[in-house]
Structure formats: structure tokens, C-alpha cells
Amino acid sequence: MLAQIEAVRVAAGYRNRGLGAAMMRWAVDQARSRGCALVQLTSDRAREDAHRFYERLGFVASHEGFELEL
Template sequence: MSDLEFRRATADDIPAIVALLADDPLGAQRESPGDLAPYRAAFTELDRDPNQRLTVAVRDGRVVGTLQLTLIPGLSRRGATRALVEAVRVHPEERGHGLGTELLRWAIDTARAEGCALLQLTSDATRVDAHRFYERLGFQATHLGFKYPL
């Protein structure tokens, strides 16, 4: 994957990132690629937060993958900082070729370099293939997650 670049997302990447977010059954229900205004506002907030790493994988000048890594300082675990991975997406043409693995390795390496004691993620209960993928990478399903819609 030597022709692959991982870099911090820019505002110009928003359309490509949103398209990736919308390109699955769950994302198709909750994303609105035709109206980028809310994504631009959210990007502004993410971009100025030093604990956010909205990252894109770029090949031949095209965004082919993305994830968001959030650093969370805390008191538990002896004051440890943990990292949270969200919104891992790979372009359909890139799936099955190791890009997802490279994205998660980047997240693991970055979290380690930032001094994090733990890297965590959540995955929708219906994403069974994703669960197998994360387990193959060494993630363990140790907790039950809950959400409260606001």
C-alpha cells in the first residue's frame, strides 16, 4: 500500500467523506450527502479540537477511506487517556484489499504515540462482518454499549 497516504482531513474532503458515510444501509438512512452544510459546521468544530483526528486515506489524489480518532483524557485507569475510533469507512472499490486493516493500524499506532492506554470502538449490532474484522485485528468485545437518542 505504498501509494496510499494517510493525512488529516481538510474541508475539501467533506463531500468524499460524507459519500463514504452514506454508502451503506445504515448510513443511507442517516446521512444527507445533498446538504453538506451541517457537515461543514461539524468539520469546523472537529478541526479546531486538538483531541480530534479526522483522517482520510488518499490514493491517486482520491479519498478512499476515512476514520475519526478521538483522544479522551480521563481519571479512570489511573488518569489514562483513551482513544475512540468512529466512522471507519472504505470506498467500495477498495474493500477486501487491506485498506481497512491499514486504517486501523494507523489508529492503533497514533493512539500509542499519543500515550493512550486503550483504543476502543463501537459498531452497530447489525454489522456482523465488521465485528469479525475487528476481532481479527485483536479487538475484544468486552462491553455492552447503550445509546440514548436526544
């Protein structure tokens, strides 16, 4: 089973307080408790600070995504 995390944001005034890390730990713990073998996270390519944050949490960049607006 797979857990999908998308569009994670912390309001600017609340950043650098550990809130984002706490939310991500909660989400990963929830996925694990439900038997998921993988947590997949999507993030806009331009969000370099977010990518560094996810990497500090142990996530590994592994895919390139595509979208088609209708």
C-alpha cells in the same frame, strides 16, 4: 488516556484490499504514540462482518452500548 474510534467505513469498491486494516493500524499506532493505554472502538451490533474484521485485528468485544436519540 483512551483513544476512541467510531463509524469506520471503507467504500464497497475498495474493500478486501487491506485499506481498512491499514487505517486501523495507523489509528492504533497514533494512539500508542500519544500515550493511550486503551483503544476503544464502537460498532453497530448488526455489522457482523465488521466485528469479525476487528477481532482479526486483535480487538475484543467487551461492552454493550446504549443511545438515546433526541
